[in-house]
Amino acid sequence: xxxxxxxxxxxxxxxxxxxxxxxxxxxxxxxxxxxxxxxxxxxxxxxxxxxxxxxxxxxxxxxxxxxxxxxxxxxxxxxxxxxxxxxxxxxxxxxxxxxxxxxxxxxxxxxxxxxxxxxxxxxxxxxxxxxxxxxxxxxxxxxxxxxxxxxxxxxxxxxxxxxxxxxxxxxxxxxxxxxxxxxxxxxxxxxxxxxxxxxxxxxxxxxxxxxxxxxxxxxxxxxxxxxxxxxxxxxxxxxxxxxxxxx
Amino acid sequence: xxxxxxxxxxxxxxxxxxxxxxxxxxxxxxxxxxxxxxxxxxxxxxxxxxxxxxxxxxxxxxxxxxxxxxxxxxxxxxxxxxxxxxxxxxxxxxxxxxxxxxxxxxxxxxxxxxxxxxxxxxxxxxxxxxxxxxxxxxxxxxxxxxxxxxxxxxxxxxxxxxxxxxxxxxxxxxxxxxxxxxxxxxxxxxxxxxxxxxxxxxxxxxxxxxxxxxxxxxxxxxxxxxxxxxxxxxxxxxxxxxxxxxx
DNA sequence: ATTCCCACTGAATAGCCATTCATTCATTGA
DNA sequence: TCAATGAATGAATGGCTATTCAGTGGGAAT
Numbered sequence: 173x174x175x176x177x178x179x180x181x182x183x184x185x186x187x188x189x190x191x192x193x194x195x196x197x198x199x200x201x202x203x204x205x206x207x208x209x210x211x212x213x214x215x216x217x218x219x220x221x222x223x224x225x226x227x228x229x230x231x232x233x234x235x236x237x238x239x240x241x242x243x244x245x246x247x248x249x250x251x252x253x254x255x256x257x258x259x260x261x262x263x264x265x266x267x268x269x270x271x272x273x274x275x276x277x278x279x280x281x282x283x284x285x286x287x288x289x290x291x292x293x294x295x296x297x298x299x300x301x302x303x304x305x306x307x308x309x310x311x312x313x314x315x316x317x318x319x320x321x322x323x324x325x326x327x328x329x330x331x332x333x334x335x336x337x338x339x340x341x342x343x344x345x346x347x348x349x350x351x352x353x354x355x356x357x358x359x360x361x362x363x364x365x366x367x368x369x370x371x372x373x374x375x376x377x378x379x380x381x382x383x384x385x386x387x388x389x390x391x392x393x394x395x396x397x398x399x400x401x402x403x404x405x406x407x408x409x410x411x412x413x414x415x416x417x418x419x
Numbered sequence: 420x421x422x423x424x425x426x427x428x429x430x431x432x433x434x435x436x437x438x439x440x441x442x443x444x445x446x447x448x449x450x451x452x453x454x455x456x457x458x459x460x461x462x463x464x465x466x467x468x469x470x471x472x473x474x475x476x477x478x479x480x481x482x483x484x485x486x487x488x489x490x491x492x493x494x495x496x497x498x499x500x501x502x503x504x505x506x507x508x509x510x511x512x513x514x515x516x517x518x519x520x521x522x523x524x525x526x527x528x529x530x531x532x533x534x535x536x537x538x539x540x541x542x543x544x545x546x547x548x549x550x551x552x553x554x555x556x557x558x559x560x561x562x563x564x565x566x567x568x569x570x571x572x573x574x575x576x577x578x579x580x581x582x583x584x585x586x587x588x589x590x591x592x593x594x595x596x597x598x599x600x601x602x603x604x605x606x607x608x609x610x611x612x613x614x615x616x617x618x619x620x621x622x623x624x625x626x627x628x629x630x631x632x633x634x635x636x637x638x639x640x641x642x643x644x645x646x647x648x649x650x651x652x653x654x655x656x657x658x659x660x661x662x663x664x665x666x
Numbered sequence: 667a668t669t670c671c672c673a674c675t676g677a678a679t680a681g682c683c684a685t686t687c688a689t690t691c692a693t694t695g696a
Numbered sequence: 697t698c699a700a701t702g703a704a705t706g707a708a709t710g711g712c713t714a715t716t717c718a719g720t721g722g723g724a725a726t
Contacts (some may be wrong), residue, residue, distance in 0.1 A: 220674095239574065242713070251675090253715090263714060323484065327482060327485075335631070339631075361659075370621065370645075377622070388590070500707095509685080
């Protein structure tokens with residue numbers, strides 16, 4: 173269907189194009205077995221892949237994308253160099269799968285947060301903002317990886333596709349919530365798309381601040397800024413955050 | 420005073436540490452002359468440096484930081500490989516000076532915009548927002564370079580220093596304007612720092628959107644979103660932007 | 667206990683790229 | 697016109713890194 177074009181210096185080796193290396197279970201052998209071993213010398217493929225993706229996140233977060241090599245990731249994971257090409261075919265694939273891992277995590281977290289918010293869009297927005305600044309999503313390591321890829325996404329079709337899918341889903345969600353809240357809450361003078369796009373941009377910008385200037389921006393403060401934005405836009409559904417601690 | 424620590428793979432060669440290669444005029448020869456030649460085989464050093472920095476911006480914007488090599492920058496500039504080490508000593512220095520060039524440009528533009536805004540902070544904020552989304556500051560190439568460096572800034576002391584200086588100056592400016600406006604405009608219920616930090620984050624996030632999703636975010640729309648934010652925060656000094664074209 | 671399979675290893679390979687430097691030649695001053 | 701100067705060139709160098717692959721040994725099956 174779509175022929176994968178990898179636009180980089182090194183080549184993707186042998187093995188036919190196998191777009192999307194699914195993280196859990198993708199044992200290509202004809203006779204599958206292997207009852208999910210623990211942590212010995214050999215492990216189930218999906219465990220190794222997860223282990224390597226997590227090592228990649230720590231590595232990129234700790235030394236940057238430019239200094240992340242096959243060797244540093246392998247060392248971080250406590251394994252040998254060869255293991256990465258064994259499980260991911262190429263460094264590029266490892267990075268792609270790492271990005272996909274984060275994108276999937278974000279997407280499912282935001283879907284969870286806003287499930288059943290059809291009837292109460294304000295609650296959905298609140299849940300989304302809370303999710304956005306939760307430690308499990310918005311921590312140093314993950315933000316670092318996120319923005320490391322962001323800088324390169326325009327030049328790698330695969331990065332671009334993964335990021336665009338996440339962005340579009342997120343924007344769609346926020347716009348729908350704002351549109352519904354405008355209708356249900358009778359905010360006739362509010363442009364829902366304007367507010368929604370501003371909210372998305374604001375959270376992106378706060379993420380950036382949290383990453384690059386952790387000494388002057390804390391998660392709590394980012395949350396308060398976002399809540400103040402919502403309170404200004406939808407005053408009958410959100411109140412200005414006081415100085416009290418959150419939650 | 421501060422010993423420069425360059426934290427990268429390749430080494431900075433010979434020549435004593437000469438922090439900050441000033442862009443205009445820094446001819447180290449004892450007998451300076453050279454009456455600013457045009458564009459022949461030899462040019463004045465400051466012209467060549469500017470030429471190379473501009474080539475770097477185009478190169479990073481066009482192919483990403485990871486694919487930007489000495490060879491590609493030199494080709495983009497229409498010069499030979501050796502020229503970069505001749506004028507900048509190392510690739511790292513070239514990148515550093517490129518970042519500094521953008522940071523200086525941004526800083527002087529924002530100083531210009533807000534000069535004489537002591538008496539009228541609202542006008543200062545307005546001018547700052549206008550400046551922020553002007554084509555000369557906020558165009559594809561420059562945004563691309565800006566965010567390419569942003570992903571690496573945590574790991575390179577020099578990048579970090581340049582970016583932090585710009586960020587701090589910018590935040591200081593916005594906070595001062597907001598604080599003054601609160602006082603002069605008698606917004607007793609507004610937390611100026613909260614509004615200011617939100618404004619900074621919002622414009623950063625909009626820049627990001629302009630870069631990575633140009634099909635769904637235009638400069639005009641980014642400007643309107645920002646003005647709506649200001650109108651919500653300071654309703655007696657800014658009005659909600661209508662659908663009319665700007666300016 | 668023995669055999670076999672295959673996950674894993676890590677040294678070797680090949681290619682890329684920043685940096686060097688001997689050479690070329692445009693420009694300037696005499 | 698003729699040296700002298702030094703800006704610019706680009707081939708050569710060396711270091712780094714992704715990828716390969718022949719071998720190793722852990723563990724399952726019998």
